[in-house]
Amino acid sequence: MSHPCSIKFSKAEDTQARNLFPSNLVAAAFQTYATDYKMIIRNKTLGNATFEKVPVGTEIEGMNILGLVLFALVLGVALKKLGPEGEDLIRFFNSFNEATMVLVSWIMWYVPVGIMFLVGSKIVEMDDIVLLVTSLGKYIFASILGHIIHGGIVLPLIYFAFTRKNPFSFLAGLITPFATAFATCSSSATLPSMIKCIEENNGVDKRISRFILPIGATVNMDGAAIFQCMAAVFIAQLNNAQLNAGQIFTILVTATASSVGAAGVPAGGVLTIAIILEAIGLPTNDLSLILAVDWIVDRTTTVVNVEGDALGAGILHYLNKKDAQKSRQELSEVYVEAVANCKSEGEMSPLVTHRIPASTPSSAAEPEATESVL
Incomplete structure (x- = not known):
């Protein structure tokens, strides 16, 4: 009786969550993590066989974009948190980006010729x-x-x-x-x-x-x-x-x-x-x-x-x-009312005296105080 064998599936399915955290940033520039599958034959007895599909992690050719983007976002936040100390590196990346855009603008001048041949080859295929x-x-x-x-x-x-x-x-x-x-x-x-x-x-x-x-x-x-x-x-x-x-x-x-x-x-x-x-x-x-x-x-x-x-x-x-109108409305509703307090006369300036008019039957229960400056 032959020993158990394994059959490898040709189609690989990318594991996107795993690619978010690359183990090596340099390798992530040209390799990505993927899940491959192997079909393993088990219990091969009396002519009966049980097939089991087993996932196997592997590295395939291709840039790990998700991992690089996530690292770039985290690095950007870290540089921002550094403040003045991280500005030098930020300026370097900005200069590198501007230089890349200049190169791309040069390449764009030759794009029509390249497109003509690329589309022609695609039509022939x-x-x-x-x-x-x-x-x-x-x-x-x-x-x-x-x-x-x-x-x-x-x-x-x-x-x-x-x-x-x-x-x-x-x-x-x-x-x-x-x-x-x-x-x-x-x-x-x-x-x-x-x-x-x-x-x-x-x-x-x-x-x-x-x-x-x-x-x-x-x-x-x-x-x-x-x-x-x-x-x-x-x-x-x-x-x-x-x-x-x-x-x-x-x-x-x-x-x-x-x-x-x-x-x-x-x-x-x-x-x-x-x-x-x-x-x-x-x-x-x-x-x-x-x-x-x-x-x-x-x-x-x-x-x-x-x-x-x-x-x-x-x-x-x-x-x-809308916020400005709301702020103006709140300020217009604020009123400051000052009422003289004759009981605190001793604590006030000696230049200010208070005269309490005689109460009349039509006056309120507590008379109002008027102020005069000597």
Whole structure:
């Protein structure tokens, strides 16, 4: 009788919770933890066999994005807690980020040529070109529809829930910034026009607009987050990959984190899709298809980004104005009444004397004291 044998499953399932805490940060840059499975045959007697599926932890090729992002967040909080001592390292990372963006801007000059060859190779590899074009059309439609729902329903409802005002009348004064965002695909290029229109047309306090809008142009990228999730799911379906619950959660978390760090320039969110694809184990060479149609999707993405910034400034302006009115109302209700006390005459200045008028039948039970200065 043969001895028990084991059969190894070819499909590996990522353990997302384990990847949040990498054992080695250097190894996390090119390896990630995954759960593999082995099928072990037990009780192989009298022709009957019992199969048992046993999970086995292993390291596979691929960047551990979740662990690196979590470490970066914790390190950022620690540097902030250090105060002046951590500013040197913060300046180093800022300079490194700016240098990286300069390199990316140089690379973007050669992107059209690269996209042409990448898309050409992808078309040659496809067995059904019509299926590829149809899939790209569905991706474009789904992305634009998601932006319409978020920008036309979700964001206005949030504004109405806080202010109880018509959000579309607020957005009507921002037609020029929205047109600029649609034409340039850049949140940073829209910033001067947005500040001018939101202060002059909507009456937002300049202290609020000039604080919120520059931060929102870099941090608040809800349109980019929607677009990145759509792109990741599209590439997964293109490769016939079934996404489990852990991978979907990873897409949501990674898209939110990477959209915060995305640059407010055209095609700035496409580069961060590679981070999401690495996190869920999908090939990054399919990004050429996303880049080929990004000039369409990026327009609605930028419009939703700047709309979220504007509505956020409007909500903060309303809440600040409401608190100021409440404070003024509380101050107007405070009255200070001073009543002279004749019993404390000995403790007062000798220059002040009190005369108590004779009580009359119509006077109150306790006479009022009048003061005179000698």
